[in-house]
Amino acid sequence: MPRAIVDITPAGQRPDEDPSLAVRNNGGVEPSSAPAPAGRREALLLLSFGGPEGHDDVMPFLENVTRGRGIPRERLEEVAEHYHHFGGVSPINDQNQALLAALEDGLRSAGIDLPVYWGNRNWAPYVEDVWQQMADDGIEHAYVLATSAYASFSGCRQYHEDVARARAAMTVDAGAAGGPTAEKLPHYFDADGFVRANADALAAALAGLPDDVRDGARLVATAHSIPDSMAAVAGPEGHAYEAELQAAARLVVDRVAPGRSFDLVWQSRSGPPSVPWLEPDVNDHLKALAAAGEKAVVLFPVGFVSDHLEVIWDLDNEAKGTAEELGLTFARAATAGTHPAFVGSLVELLAERRAGGEPRLGTNCPASCCFVPPRPRPTS
Numbered sequence: 001m002p003r004a005i006v007d008i009t010p011a012g013q014r015p016d017e018d019p020s021l022a023v024r025n026n027g028g029v030e031p032s033s034a035p036a037p038a039g040r041r042e043a044l045l046l047l048s049f050g051g052p053e054g055h056d057d058v059m060p061f062l063e064n065v066t067r068g069r070g071i072p073r074e075r076l077e078e079v080a081e082h083y084h085h086f087g088g089v090s091p092i093n094d095q096n097q098a099l100l101a102a103l104e105d106g107l108r109s110a111g112i113d114l115p116v117y118w119g120n121r122n123w124a125p126y127v128e129d130v131w132q133q134m135a136d137d138g139i140e141h142a143y144v145l146a147t148s149a150y151a152s153f154s155g156c157r158q159y160h161e162d163v164a165r166a167r168a169a170m171t172v173d174a175g176a177a178g179g180p181t182a183e184k185l186p187h188y189f190d191a192d193g194f195v196r197a198n199a200d201a202l203a204a205a206l207a208g209l210p211d212d213v214r215d216g217a218r219l220v221a222t223a224h225s226i227p228d229s230m231a232a233v234a235g236p237e238g239h240a241y242e243a244e245l246q247a248a249a250r251l252v253v254d255r256v257a258p259g260r261s262f263d264l265v266w267q268s269r270s271g272p273p274s275v276p277w278l279e280p281d282v283n284d285h286l287k288a289l290a291a292a293g294e295k296a297v298v299l300f301p302v303g304f305v306s307d308h309l310e311v312i313w314d315l316d317n318e319a320k321g322t323a324e325e326l327g328l329t330f331a332r333a334a335t336a337g338t339h340p341a342f343v344g345s346l347v348e349l350l351a352e353r354r355a356g357g358e359p360r361l362g363t364n365c366p367a368s369c370c371f372v373p374p375r376p377r378p379t380s
């Protein structure tokens, strides 16, 4: 069941205009540079996007995702078809559960005794309900691990907002001022294990190509397109989404084939055609490569952490189809998923934050960093 939404940002207001709105970082909790206080009851919360579990969930899920964001109905109906193609079930929930289990193992191996919870922005288990659960279990502080490695409204700021909404809901529903406090873990696009996981996958995809095209194959990194206006405000100086992706893709390629060139292109564009989003689209890029005489491509979706629906539909179905039509040999590298090196880096990220030190970007973001004002809601 879709959950009632507690409003946290008055429509049309920006935190840089009204500093009182800036408290949404970590749900209003200032990240500390001191080590975690001894005896505090803590948890790790895996915070993700969420996905439908069956046909009837698809439309309510899509309405949750796009509430207030001006996505045309036709786009929703088209995307709904992608989900219905898989029985209305997104693979993202199973993938998060697998990551959860891997994190539990990873924490145990590292000798860190913390319970792990899972909550989502757009579908059950909703972050609001998990917050209540954590409070019931006596958790006082949650480290929030978002399933995005990068800056941007969608990948960073919106997860801070989710925490703020969950804490606001606890205040409204239970009269319990906010429940557990929280700290979102920093961006991890350049974490060694994330890079290693992507590099292993890229090497495996390359190894699967026929010998005669392998060395000449074009390496193409992909990430979710976002509106130009969202890209312009990502990170403290703007354009951090593209910059972090560029850096991550470079690190990945250098581990497989030092210095080899690659392209960074965009997938899964949404929104009305009148609104500019990051380009080129991966399908247009494949056409340009074929026209330039390229014979083979390896796509590596470094912008995502698991092979969820936007990866398996938009790449394994659409982009692969485009490549076939063009006569391009095609391979797609896996995402980081539950690669042990990736999980190891996530555990390290948590351990570092518990040890204190200057909170990095993603934990402590300037007030207007990545901020995209919601579209004014109709007043009733």
Ligand SMILES: CC1=C(CCC(=O)O)c2cc3nc(cc4[nH]c(cc5[nH]c(cc1n2)c(C)c5CCC(=O)O)c(CCC(=O)O)c4C)C(CCC(=O)O)=C3C
Pocket: 049, 050, 051, 052, 062, 065, 066, 069, 071, 075, 076, 079, 090, 091, 092, 147, 148, 152, 154, 155, 224, 225, 226, 227, 268, 269, 270, 271, 303, 304, 308, 309, 310
């Ligand atoms: C940057 C970014 C990431 C990566 C960071 C992160 O992972 O957080 C991401 C991830 C994901 N996006 C996902 C799904 C969708 N995204 C949509 C819409 C949008 N995404 C956007 C950006 C991103 N999205 C934007 C700017 C919009 C327009 C609406 C808005 O301004 O907010 C829509 C609406 C329909 C459509 O128009 O496509 C859907 C269904 C799923 C789940 C897949 C599954 O179910 O397996 C995942 C992991």
Ligand SMILES: [Fe+2]
Pocket: 224
């Ligand atoms: Fe998305």
